[in-house]
Structure formats: structure tokens, C-alpha cells
Amino acid sequence: MKYALEVKGLGKKYDDFELKDIHFSLPTGMILGFIGENGAGKTTTIKAILNMIQLDSGHIKIFGCDIKKETELAKEEIGVVLDDMFFPEILTPKDINVIMKDIYQNWDQTLFYQYINDFHLPLKQAIKTLSKGMRKKLEIATALSHHPKLLILDEPTAGLDPIARSEVIDLFRDFIQEKDCSILLSSHITTDLEHIADYIIFINEGTMLLSKTCDALLEEYGIVKCKEKEFKQIDKKDKVRFRKNRYEYEILIENKKEFKKKYPSSIIDKITLEDLMIFMLKGEVEK
Amino acid sequence: MEIIISNSSGVPIYEQIKEQIKTEILSGVLKPGENLPSIRSLAKDLRCSVITTKNAYEELEKEGYIKTVPAKGSYIADINIELIREEQLKNIERFVENAVFLAKRNGVSKKELTEIINILYEEDEK
Numbered sequence: 124m125k126y127a128l129e130v131k132g133l134g135k136k137y138d139d140f141e142l143k144d145i146h147f148s149l150p151t152g153m154i155l156g157f158i159g160e161n162g163a164g165k166t167t168t169i170k171a172i173l174n175m176i177q178l179d180s181g182h183i184k185i186f187g188c189d190i191k192k193e194t195e196l197a198k199e200e201i202g203v204v205l206d207d208m209f210f211p212e213i214l215t216p217k218d219i220n221v222i223m224k225d226i227y228q229n230w231d232q233t234l235f236y237q238y239i240n241d242f243h244l245p246l247k248q249a250i251k252t253l254s255k256g257m258r259k260k261l262e263i264a265t266a267l268s269h270h271p272k273l274l275i276l277d278e279p280t281a282g283l284d285p286i287a288r289s290e291v292i293d294l295f296r297d298f299i300q301e302k303d304c305s306i307l308l309s310s311h312i313t314t315d316l317e318h319i320a321d322y323i324i325f326i327n328e329g330t331m332l333l334s335k336t337c338d339a340l341l342e343e344y345g346i347v348k349c350k351e352k353e354f355k356q357i358d359k360k361d362k363v364r365f366r367k368n369r370y371e372y373e374i375l376i377e378n379k380k381e382f383k384k385k386y387p388s389s390i391i392d393k394i395t396l397e398d399l400m401i402f403m404l405k406g407e408v409e410k
Numbered sequence: 411m412e413i414i415i416s417n418s419s420g421v422p423i424y425e426q427i428k429e430q431i432k433t434e435i436l437s438g439v440l441k442p443g444e445n446l447p448s449i450r451s452l453a454k455d456l457r458c459s460v461i462t463t464k465n466a467y468e469e470l471e472k473e474g475y476i477k478t479v480p481a482k483g484s485y486i487a488d489i490n491i492e493l494i495r496e497e498q499l500k501n502i503e504r505f506v507e508n509a510v511f512l513a514k515r516n517g518v519s520k521k522e523l524t525e526i527i528n529i530l531y532e533e534d535e536k
Contacts, residue, residue, distance in 0.1 A: 152450075153460060296454040321461040336461055342422045393420060 125151045126187070127273045127305035133181035133219055137142055142167050142329040145181070152302045156320030156337065157309035158400060164329040165309040166206060169277050172307070173203060173275070185273065199228060202271035204262045206280045212251035216244055220334070227269035238264035242290075255282040263291060267298065274298065276308040280315055288312070292319055312397035317341065323396065325403065332403055337396075344399060345379040345391040348372070357386060364406030375402040411447075415456055423458050425452055427466035435475055436494060446476060446484040491515060 126148045133145040140166045149155045157165050164201065170176045172183055174190050174197065183190050190197050210219060216239055223232045239246060239282040250258060259282055266274060274295070292315055298304055310316055313382045318339065323340055325333040333340070348355070354365075354372040361382060363373040375398075376382045379391055413430045415423055434440045447455070449463040456463070467484055470476045480482040513523045 296457075298459055299460065300450050300454065301449070318457050319459060321459045337459055338422065338424065338465065393418075 127151045127153075127185065128155075128172065128307060129187075130168070130172065130183040131181055131183075133183070134179045135167060135171065135176065140164070140167075140329060142171075145326065145329075145331060147322075147324050147331075147334055149305055149307055150340070152299060153306055153321040154299060154306045154308070154319055155322040155324060156316035157307065157324050157326070158311075158316065158396060159309075159332075160324040160400075160404060161327045165326060166277055167329075168326070169205075169275060169309065172275060173197075173201070199269065200272045202266035202269065202274045204259075204266045204276040206277045206281070207260060208258055210250055210261075213249050215249055216264075217246045218263070219265060223268065229269045231268050231270060231393050234270075234342070235264060235268035238267065254269065256284060256287050259283055260287065260291070263294065264361075264365055267294070271329075272304055274306040274308070275303075276306065278309055278311065280310055280312050288315060295319060313400065317396055325400070327404060330335060332334065333399075339397070340399065341378060341394060343378055343380075344394045345376050345382070346372040346394055346398060346402070347376055347382070347386075347389050347391050349374070349389065353389070359409045361385070362409050364402045364408060366406050373402075375399070375406055413456060415458065423456075424462045424465040424469070427452075427456070427458075427463060428469050432441070432473075432475060432526060433471060435481065435489070436498075440486050442486050442488045444486045446486065448483055 131146050133142060135142040145164070145168055147155070157168070159165050167176070171178055172185075172190070174194065185197050186200065188196055191292070195275070204364070207318070214222075220230075220232055223235070224232065225388055238244075238245075239261075242257075242264060244257055244264070244359055250261070253261065259279065263279060265275075266276070280291055282316040283291060294339070295308075296319065299306060306317075308320075316369045320337045323333065323335060324331060334387055344363075346358075348371050350371060354374070357374065361376060362374045363377050366373045375394075382389065383391060411431070411434055413427060415426055417423075419426070431440070431446075440446075446452075446467070449467055451465045453460045467476065467478060471478055471484070474489060475487055475517055476484050477487045509523065512518075513520075
């Protein structure tokens with residue numbers, strides 16, 4: 124299998140935060156979704172991949188090449204949307220086109236204007252006059268217009284309304300129609316990821332909690348609701364996390380099929396990525 | 411080809427895709443040799459991930475319903491639909507045999523049994 128991105132043993136220590144042994148690979152043509160709380164280390168990892176911070180340990184390869192050595196290749200092949208806008212506010216979308224033409228060899232002016240038009244963005248208004256959603260769309264248009272092979276997107280749908288979000292997600296779907304195009308994206312809006320991500324990486328406090336295909340996560344994990352009496356009859360090892368509510372217990376389980384075999388009368392609910400995050404971070408582990 | 415994905419049914423999405431393509435093949439809507447959409451375009455149109463459609467196609471290939479040529483795409487395999495149908499009919503017969511046996515033993519009339527079948531059949535078509 125060919126990989127668009129390989130991250131191995133990534134580590135970075137700050138005074139109050141440490142990224143520990145982050146490792147994953149993104150096969151070419153696939154989408155990897157990054158989930159985790161604010162401050163979990165998603166943006167730090169993304170910045171490391173973009174060579175924006177110095178690593179303490181680990182290495183990163185893009186299309187099989189070391190990012191530290193092949194900076195020019197990395198620049199041409201990657202399209203980026205970061206959480207905070209990196210354009211000066213006095214520029215207009217038209218100015219951005221002029222600047223990008225100089226930066227990227229493959230800058231496609233026609234495509235850029237096409238996106239500006241599709242997104243209904245004003246060509247000659249300063250960025251500072253644009254709404255949050257419009258800025259995001261401008262960033263996405265910019266990231267796509269030099270025909271990158273890998274998109275790295277930090278919260279690309281943040282601040283967008285549901286209609287705009289679905290437009291943007293459709294753009295990503297169009298993007299991966301090409302077999303050699305891949306996407307790494309982080310998002311708080313986990314429902315967006317459920318319908319598009321092939322792989323999910325879940326990080327918390329700088330370490331990886333889960334790394335699986337999205338389908339496997341949604342099929343294997345589940346939530347069991349039960350009363351105290353039943354709760355006590357369930358083996359400790361079958362409870363990944365649990366929450367004691369006022370009227371019932373909720374248990375996060377990691378193998379629905381096995382669980383159903385072992386406890387045939389149990390009621391198992393489907394899980395969403397959001398449930399999974401909340402249970403993993405807020406649920407208790409039975410002692 | 412028509413595929414309807416339900417996000418609330420609890421059946422994994424790749425399985426829904428697989429079973430529905432199978433139905434289309436067995437009912438003759440999709441004919442041997444006919445091309446299938448690429449995993450990417452199918453994922454886009456069904457709004458699911460590429461891995462999901464890839465899984466569905468891989469299972470269909472394993473079961474002999476489709477063939478995939480690298481870099482070219484997938485098409486319906488040259489299968490003997492009659493033969494598969496015959497086998498499935500035998501399967502069905504075996505199940506119904508059990509049902510009839512149970513019905514007779516418990517005094518359930520032929521009419522009542524057909525009624526049950528009718529209801530179940532229609533329920534599934536909703």
C-alpha cells in the first residue's frame with residue numbers, strides 16, 4: 124500500500140503539554156479524521172506535519188519523502204487550511220490570487236475564481252469585511268487551487284452553517300475522486316467525519332486513545348443501557364467506560380457481537396463518534 | 411441501479427450496499443458483464459466513506475458476484491443466476507419445511523401459516 128502520509132513516534136514537549144508517540148499512516152486516496160478535545164494535541168500534530176514546529180522525536184514522511192528534506196515538494200503537494208486565518212486582513216481575494224500565483228508553481232487562477240464564484244465570495248472586498256464562514260470558504264478555495272495531492276485541514280468546517288458545511292464536505296468528496304488524492308482533517312463536528320472519514324484517530328492529552336477505521340468503530344462499539352442489578356452482572360472487562368445516571372447505567376462496549384452473545388437480553392444502542400468521545404473522556408472506568 | 415442506505419437500521423452500511431447490489435444482480439437488473447461505478451464515485455453518491463464501498467465490493471468479489479480488474483474497475487461476473495436462484499430456493503424450502511412441521515404439530519392451519527408469510531413478506535417490502 125502507498126501512503127500519502129506516515130507519522131512515526133512523534134513527540135514534542137512543552138512546559139505544560141506533551142505530545143507522546145503519535146503514530147499513524149494515511150493510505151493514498153483515503154480520508155483520515157482527527158478527533159479530540161480542545162487542547163488534545165490535534166493542531167500541534169498538524170503543525171508538526173507542516174514542518175511549522177521542531178520535533179523532539181519521531182519522523183514524518185509525505186509521499187514517502189522526509190518532510191524536512193523535501194520542503195519544496197511538500198509545499199506544492201499539500202493544501203492547507205488552519206484553524207486561524209493566516210492572510211493579512213487588508214487583502215482581498217483578488218490580492219490572494221496574485222500572491223499565490225508567485226508562491227505555487229501549479230496555481231490555477233481559473234479554478235480559484237471558479238471557487239470564489241461558487242462560494243459567492245466578493246472578489247474585491249478586504250478580508251476583514253468578510254464573515255467567519257466566508258473566510259473559511261476563502262481559505263478552502265485557496266488550499267484547493269494549486270492542485271494539491273494531500274489536503275491538511277484543521278477544523279475546516281468550524282463556523283460554517285449546515286448548508287455551507289455540506290457544500291464543503293461535497294468538495295472534499297470531489298477532491299478524493301482522484302485516486303492519488305488524500306485528506307487529513309480534524310473536526311469537532313464529528314457527524315461530518317462519520318460520513319466521510321475512512322480512518323479515525325482519537326487523541327487526548329497528547330496521546331492516542333484510538334486508531335481504527337471509522338466503519339469498525341461505529342460497528343463494533345455500542346452503548347448498553349441497564350439497571351444496577353444487571354450492571355453488576357456484567358464482567359468488568361466488558362465495560363470500556365460507564366456512566367451512572369439518575370435512573371440507569373450506560374456502558375460503552377467495544378464488541379457488540381460478542382457482548383450480545385454473552386448477555387443475550389441486553390439492549391445495545393448504536394454509537395456516534397460524539398458518544399464515543401464523551402464516554403472515553405467523561406465516562407468512568409470500573410475499578 | 412438503486413441503493414437505499416439507512417443510517418438507523420443497525421445493519422453495517424457496507425452490508426446494505428452488498429446485499430442490495432446482490433439483489434439487483436439476482437433479479438436481473440444488473441447483467442453479467444455490466445460495469446459497476448468506481449468505489450470512489452459510489453462513495454460520493456451514497457455519501458459514505460471510500461473504505462465502506464471498498465469493503466462491499468471486496469465481499470461481492472469474494473462471493474463471486476463481481477470481478478475487479480486493477481486500474482479498470484469492477485463489473486458483474488459471468489455467474490449463473492439460475493443456479494444461484496435454485497440454491498436459494500432450496501434454502502428457502504428447508505426453512506419453510508421447518509415452519510410447516512411446527513405449524514402442523516401445534517395445530518396451526520395452512521391458512522394461518524400463509525397469513526403469517528403474507529404479513530412478513532409485506533412488512534419487509536415497506
